[in-house]
Amino acid sequence: MIRTFIALPLEASIQTRLSELGQTVPGARCVPAEQIHLTIRFIGEVEGTLFRTIKEALAQVSAAPICLSIRGVGHFPPRGNPRVLWAGVEPAAAVIGLRQHINRVLTTIGIPPEERKYHPHVTIARLHDTxxxxxxxxxxxxxxxxxxxxxxxxxxxxxxxxxxxxxxxxLEALYPLSGSA
Structure with missing residues (x-):
């Protein structure tokens, strides 16, 4: 089984800045710079044949490049004991649109959309009794x-x-964003 997700890789300078920011919270386990990304869709555990099908299907996604900026911070869950610190992105609508397109492609190969609400963010640290x-x-x-x-x-x-x-x-596969929105 292969644990799988789809994400937007970020520039090294952004990764470094966010990783360093995560280090400022005592007791937090910051995400290493090279692991920082913006998750579009967590798929979970899949067997090898389905993994290859996903890899091929994602090549059908055609979308324009996205201009973003990091903006603000927050935590999950929004109520109760915080477990994750994150940085937000703007404009969120561009990321949500790409996610919807990816979900449509994944649905054609039998992977249903996630049920929970999507909030585009970049995880910068995980908390344990902070x-x-x-x-x-x-x-x-x-x-x-x-x-x-x-x-x-x-x-x-x-x-x-x-x-x-x-x-x-x-990194298993990289798909260019060079189409139209």
Whole structure:
């Protein structure tokens, strides 16, 4: 079985900046820079034949490059004990549109859309018993976070292996965004 997801790779400078930001929260396990991405769709465990079918089907996606910027921070879950710190992206509508297109393609090969609401974000740290005051301080101190605009010109299929130190992602295929919106 192959644990699979689709994501937007980010520029190295954005990855580094967000990873360093995650390191500012005591008790947080920050995401290493090379692992930072914007998840479009988590698929989960699939067997090898379906994985190859997914890989081929995603080549049918035609979409224009997306101009984004990182904006703001937050945490999941929105209520209760925070477990994940994230950075937001703007405009979210462009990412949601690409996700909808990818979901339509995946549906044609028998993979139904995810049921839960999608909120485009970049995970920067995972929390375990981090005092709420530290999380609140992080959110307050970084509420105005904003990067310069950057262009995403491809999306990717990744496999993911879970380990004691967290997930390790491997790029399986890269799909250019060169079509029209």
């Amino acid at each position: 005092p709420l005051r530290r999380v609140t301080d992080f959110l307050t101190g970084n509420s105005l976070l904003q990067s310069s605009a950057f262009t995403i010109d491809a999306f990717a299929l990744f496999s993911s292996t879970l380990s004691a130190k967290g997930a390790v992602h491997r």
